[in-house]
Amino acid sequence: MTNDTQAANNAGKNDWLQSYWMPFTPNKAFKANPRINERAEGFYYHTSDGRKILDSFSGLWCCNLGHRHPKISEAMKAQIDELDYSNAFNFGHPKVFEMANVISAQFPGDLDHVFFVNSGSEAADTALKIAIAYQRLKGEGTRTRLIGRVNGYHGVGFGGISVGGMVNNRKFFGSLLPGVDHMTFPYDMGSQAFTRGEADIDVEPFMKELEGVIALHDASTIAAVIVEPFAGSGGVFVPPKNYMKRLREVTKKHGILLIVDEVISGFGRMGAPNAATYFGVEPDIVTIAKGINNGAVPMGAAIVRKEIYDTFMEAMPVGVEFFHGYTYSGHPLAAAAALATQQIFAEEGVYDHAKEMSAYFEEAAHSLKGEPHVIDIRNIGLAAGVTVETRAGAPGARGTDVFLKTYENDVAIRANGDNLAIAPILTMGKAEIDQTIEALRKGLRAAA
Numbered sequence: 001m002t003n004d005t006q007a008a009n010n011a012g013k014n015d016w017l018q019s020y021w022m023p024f025t026p027n028k029a030f031k032a033n034p035r036i037n038e039r040a041e042g043f044y045y046h047t048s049d050g051r052k053i054l055d056s057f058s059g060l061w062c063c064n065l066g067h068r069h070p071k072i073s074e075a076m077k078a079q080i081d082e083l084d085y086s087n088a089f090n091f092g093h094p095k096v097f098e099m100a101n102v103i104s105a106q107f108p109g110d111l112d113h114v115f116f117v118n119s120g121s122e123a124a125d126t127a128l129k130i131a132i133a134y135q136r137l138k139g140e141g142t143r144t145r146l147i148g149r150v151n152g153y154h155g156v157g158f159g160g161i162s163v164g165g166m167v168n169n170r171k172f173f174g175s176l177l178p179g180v181d182h183m184t185f186p187y188d189m190g191s192q193a194f195t196r197g198e199a200d201i202d203v204e205p206f207m208k209e210l211e212g213v214i215a216l217h218d219a220s221t222i223a224a225v226i227v228e229p230f231a232g233s234g235g236v237f238v239p240p241k242n243y244m245k246r247l248r249e250v251t252k253k254h255g256i257l258l259i260v261d262e263v264i265s266g267f268g269r270m271g272a273p274n275a276a277t278y279f280g281v282e283p284d285i286v287t288i289a290k291g292i293n294n295g296a297v298p299m300g301a302a303i304v305r306k307e308i309y310d311t312f313m314e315a316m317p318v319g320v321e322f323f324h325g326y327t328y329s330g331h332p333l334a335a336a337a338a339l340a341t342q343q344i345f346a347e348e349g350v351y352d353h354a355k356e357m358s359a360y361f362e363e364a365a366h367s368l369k370g371e372p373h374v375i376d377i378r379n380i381g382l383a384a385g386v387t388v389e390t391r392a393g394a395p396g397a398r399g400t401d402v403f404l405k406t407y408e409n410d411v412a413i414r415a416n417g418d419n420l421a422i423a424p425i426l427t428m429g430k431a432e433i434d435q436t437i438e439a440l441r442k443g444l445r446a447a448a
């Protein structure tokens, strides 16, 4: 903070905050009562008002190793002194090729070609474009429809919000992409509340419904189905047992590509390298971002099966095979941070630690059952969602209240409406999990 901004802040004016239009934030409320992180280290943020806040949301589902990991910082500093930027079109640099190999080795089957982008939103839109173009190149140009899911989140690009299913992210933005349909969300609070992990229920009704949607449009018009393995931004909702396996079978049977959005589930969140491995399912396309380089520099990717890549290569014998890309695709700084991050994951047993902690975390999260306002708790790996009862006529108000009261107890989580989400840093231990849950417990008790 400069002396001027500090002075303005001290005078209580907060004028210096006004120009910045903040994303997914109630700007007026924030600017009246700002939360400014000046510094971070390990599990903690250090704020402008001298507080030390436990980051129990891993940044925004992205700092899976905590903040300013020394090995990541070192790699980034070295990269800056070597190659700041390299033209992404028609030129390459060593680390981006290396990184593509490291990533493809972590995903099952022949998911081994990686298209780099700069965010989860770009990854989703890239995956949708690849799916439609692939079908066309294969001679199935009528397959242009996309199927998403109610309550799904695939970022904020027009593709992502079209296949996404969160009402506020869609309703302001016109008619969106044409030819999109949605499946039912496989979670019913009435029958599944307080489920631990995956619910043991019959998934066939969901598959029957999907078969109905496919029959309505005819499979020959459908390019792809896209889902999150567990819904993260929507509030941590976990699919029932066998859901992902059956989804794979149904899509395959109809020649429909399955895109799995692993922007949150990738890189250890489920106590496994990724959801594809966790569920034993091989999607056709996977999208990743966030944890890929610990949130240190924007980066994401769409990973495709060999057959998809080969189709593009063979269909276009000369020239550009896919008319798509971003100035910052595979940025050297992002790639350097990513290589360091992936090395730490591999060498320091981070995924195994996350798996070990997940049973303790489940127990801790579910200990909130019976606290005021709590009507549901869900969890998988190191992610948990807690839903509070909506205040009459004020959806989201109580969730925000609990979030703020938890923050007063020096712990940062996230509220999305009346769903509160916890995503501990993967290297946290029992003490930090306890601190998180106790702060949330106090928050629930203090909220009106």
Ligand SMILES: Cc1ncc(COP(=O)(O)O)c(C=O)c1O
Residues within 6 Å of the ligand: 061, 118, 119, 120, 121, 122, 124, 153, 154, 155, 156, 228, 232, 233, 261, 262, 263, 264, 289, 290
């Ligand atoms: C499943 C999923 N897809 C896409 C995105 C969008 O990522 P970004 O904010 O990097 O565009 C998110 C962000 O939370 C996400 O959870």
